Amino acid sequence: MHSTPSEVIATQVRKRRRQLDLNRQQLAEKCASIGAPQLTTAALTNIETGRPDKDGKRRREVTVEELLALACALSIHPVDLMVPADLADDAPYEVTSAIATTAATARGWISGTAFLVPPETPMDFAVAIQAMPKERAQAVSRDWFTPERQQEWNRAALEYDRQQQEGRGDS
Numbered sequence: 001m002h003s004t005p006s007e008v009i010a011t012q013v014r015k016r017r018r019q020l021d022l023n024r025q026q027l028a029e030k031c032a033s034i035g036a037p038q039l040t041t042a043a044l045t046n047i048e049t050g051r052p053d054k055d056g057k058r059r060r061e062v063t064v065e066e067l068l069a070l071a072c073a074l075s076i077h078p079v080d081l082m083v084p085a086d087l088a089d090d091a092p093y094e095v096t097s098a099i100a101t102t103a104a105t106a107r108g109w110i111s112g113t114a115f116l117v118p119p120e121t122p123m124d125f126a127v128a129i130q131a132m133p134k135e136r137a138q139a140v141s142r143d144w145f146t147p148e149r150q151q152e153w154n155r156a157a158l159e160y161d162r163q164q165q166e167g168r169g170d171s
Contacts, residue, residue, distance in 0.1 A: 003094060004058065004061075004094065005062075005082060005094070005095070006050070006058060006060075006061040006062045007050065007058060008081075008082060008083070008084065009047075009062045009067060009070075009081050009082060010047050010048050010049075010050055010062065011084075012076075012080070012081040012082075012084055013044075013047060013048060013070055013074065013081060014048045015084075016074045016076055016081070017074065020074065020075075024041045024044045024045060024048075025041050027039075027044055027073060027074070028040050028041045028043075028044055030073040031044075031069055031070070031073045034069060034072050034073055035069075036065075036066070036069035036073070038066075039066060039069055039070070039073075043066075046060045047060060047062055047066065047070075067081060067082070077111075078110070079107055079110045079111050082106070082110055083103050083106045083107045083110065084103075087103040088103060089102060089103055089104035090102050090103070090104065091103045093105070093106040095116065099116070101116060112132065112136055112140075113136070113139070113140060113143070114140075115128060115144075119144075121153070121156070122153055122157075125141075125144065129141065
């Protein structure tokens, strides 16, 4: 897998623009009308083509601001520009050059309903959800705390307590 997130977004922008039967000038006008005048026809061309350098590497990355404006102008959710809907859930998805996951995990992580790296302990989980809005944290907690995971973490906590008592000489 060699597609960067910007390359995926560029492909999805082009695909969605064509689905809506828009040319780049029309999309640029929509972008300007929603407050993103920097997304000119030339900028859109550069985004869609990536302005490859002499080695074929993309020189033009998509910024977060551009992603959000394009999603709005194209009437699509940002996650669907980032992870194509037609990409199978188990298909590989490259987050960075060092981190790959599945399309399903990427969709959940980007939409804030799943973890890219699953928490290993209850403390890790608490840290992971502390920046979430309360309602989403509660929904993620309901989904995350399966009976099996709760039993596993309870066993780990009991084992930790046992080891602590043995270390203090308690019986």
